Amino acid sequence: MLGEQLKKIVECTPGAAGAILMGFDGIAVMQHLAPGAEGVVDLESTAMEFSFRFMELRRAAASLDMGEVQDVTVRGERQSFVCRALSEDYFVGVLLTDPSFLGKGRFLLRSSAAELLADL
């Protein structure tokens, strides 16, 4: 079920190289790569590298008046990463090699969040 959800996020987001469900401790639960992305992107390392930093952003936002962080987007020259917190402990992220449909990816993370959380 988790795998199907991640696959759907990747397939429905043009430019997505992969989607991953990970703990904020940097331990991956499951991932799905787009065809051809194997060996081209390092989804797990990217998500792991950001997991701790996203947690810090969440803490910073909570200490300000921003409220709970819903999603964080980092747009890079070659790759972009969108992540959405599912709970205190887990997040789901999508890595894109083309940022044109970044908004679509963000929407899919949001609309899949409840189901992903239920399947965890």
Place this chain on the structure above:
Amino acid sequence: MLGEQLKKIVECTPGAAGAILMGFDGIAVMQHLAPGAEGVVDLESTAMEFSFRFMELRRAAASLDMGEVQDVTVRGERQSFVCRALSEDYFVGVLLTDPSFLGKGRFLLRSSAAELLADL
């Protein structure tokens, strides 16, 4: 000139409470608040809180294969913040109390970047 640019970003982004130009050392160069935002949002503290974290995200992205970070967006329940690096040392950010036009804010940061940098 800088002030005019920041004012334009705020006025042209529905839901924007303010825009700020800041060093990654957390020292504000200039800011512009929307009418009524004074005392309601703390733009400088928000930008300062994120400046160091954005720099870490840039380092992380560079160590991966993402390339230079172009912008970072943190969407919170009550407030969202978009920031764009202008150079190694400076970034421009916009704080929104309504995220509906977050993409517009991000676009304006991008399209104003060259001019802001020239005026620095």
